[in-house]
Amino acid sequence: MSGNPTNQSETRPAVQFNPYAPGYDVNPYPALEKLRTEAPLFYWEQGRGWLVTRYEDAVAVLRDGQRFSPNREHWEFAASLGASAIVPELAELNKNGLFALDAQNHARVRKLVSPALTPRAIERLRPEIQAIVDEILDGVAARGRMDVVNEFAERIPARVIGSMLKIPKGREELFQDFTNAVVKNFLPGLVTPEEQEILRGHIREGLALVSETIEDRRRNPLENDIMTALIQTEEQGDKLNKQELLSLVSALIVGGFETTIHLIAFCTYNLLQRPEVLAQVKSEPELFKNLIEEVLRFDNFGKMGIARYALEDVELGGVRIKKGQMLLIMLNSALRDESTFDKADAFDIRRNTNVSIAFGHGAHYCIGANLARLEVQIAVGTLVRRFPELRLVKQPSFGPHPVIRRMEALEVDLRSPSA
Incomplete structure (x- = not known):
């Protein structure tokens, strides 16, 4: 089946899309608005898929598990992909x-x-996450400056997941190497041949460690422990098998790693850009929950969309989608859709975000959303509480990444910490 949809070529709009163009990562919103206005369903030749840019269409696809699948084996070009993973296991x-x-x-x-x-x-993880965040900030407080991305945000997710799984003392570094390698395994194009053998070793050692942890928890269950809960959970005699448990740990790492890092960085950046909002969350800490949702909506760090694959010929928004074609649901665009969000281009920390689809929608809603929200709430809340004079040193820098607006560095001045 050809990837070039003939129905689109007859009336091809004068719209271009290049998520790798200079400046796109800094501000993708003018390009996305043009798509929403002139070509809300646009066939992107380079990506070999349809860009879905309006909220209504995005929700329609995400909630329709009968006609759209997240499994890329259904993609018309699946056979050409080959094995993208570095580690066969x-x-x-x-x-x-x-x-x-x-x-x-x-x-x-x-x-x-x-x-x-x-x-x-x-929520039971709050004390553990708080201790991790405090320890990291203790280590940088005396220096007076910090790179939020590399010295703070990147050091949190792996430690939280390791703590959540109760990785044994003395093996935390091995687990950290494992989490880093798992994330890189899903982006093989960013890994040099020299790195591949090292990553293979880290992943194999990490899988063995997680397997040991599962077996230990079967023998010695712990109270208020997530791994124990996953092992013991049962529905009419059905339980998760070991492969499913390992897959879930892998999914938590991949889904929670980059998401948490960038959400911490983008929340910090958006706060420091808006002194009035920073003052609001300081006086009303409960607003941190709203802050996270509004940053996800207003300044989403996604570059590419969530992929879905048509299981049959479908008409969507007046456009024919052929069986096997890919749709990229552009959440960063849908969440700025003026037809759904009043004054969509305004940052409003008190906005009702009940209709947000930042973590997906329907059957495939992100299983790690609650964990990411809690980590970010604690991390950013502690940062601004401990350093009330926190300020931005310079605008953030962005680095290459195929699917996210990767904030490479965000340097802040901590100034004098509070007691």
Whole structure:
């Protein structure tokens, strides 16, 4: 099947899309607004898929599991992809991942997993996350300056997941290497041949460590422990098997790593750009929850969309989508859609974000959303509380990345810490 949709070529709009153009990472919103206005469903030749840029269309695709699948095996170009993973064991593991499961098995696994990842269950991690954040900030306080991305945000997610899984003392560094390698495994184009063998070693050692942890927890269950809850959860006699547990750990790492890092960085940046908002969250700490949701909506760090693949010929927004074609749901555009969000281009910390789809929508809503929110709330809240004179030293720099607006550095002046 050809990737060039003939129905689009007949009336091709005079719109271009290049997410790798200079300046796009800094401010993609003018380009996205042009797409929403002139070509809300636009076939992007370079990416070989349709860009879905309006909120209504995005929600329609995300909630329709009968006609659209997240499994890229359904893509018309799937055969040309080859093995993208660096480590075959991890690629095999992902066959049990949530995105690879059929609808029935996906629903089964989600039902088993959900109780362990509810807001109430995740809230039990607050003291551990707070201790990690405090320790990192203790280490930089005396210097008076900090790079929020590299010296703060990047040091949090792996330690939180390691703490959440109760990785044994003395093996935290091995787990840190494992988490870094898992993330890089999903972006093989960014890995040099020299790095590949090192990453293979880290991933194999890490998988062995997580397997040992699962078996230890089976023998010695812990109270108020997420891994124990995942192992013991049961629905009419059905339980998660070891491969499914390993896949879930991998999914938490991949889904929670970059998301948490960049959400911490983007929240900090947006706060420091707006002194009036910073004053508001200091006087009303409960607004930190609203801050996170509004940053996800207003300044989403995604560059590319969430992929879905048509399981049959479909008409969407007046455009024919052929079976096997890919749709990229551009959340960064949909969340700025004026038809859904009043004054969409205004940053409003008191906005009602109940209709936000920043973490997805429907059956594939992000399982790690509650964990990411809690980490960011604690990290950014502690940062501005401990350093009330916090200020931006210079505008952030962005580095190359295929799917996100990767903030490379965000330098801040901490000034005098509070007692």
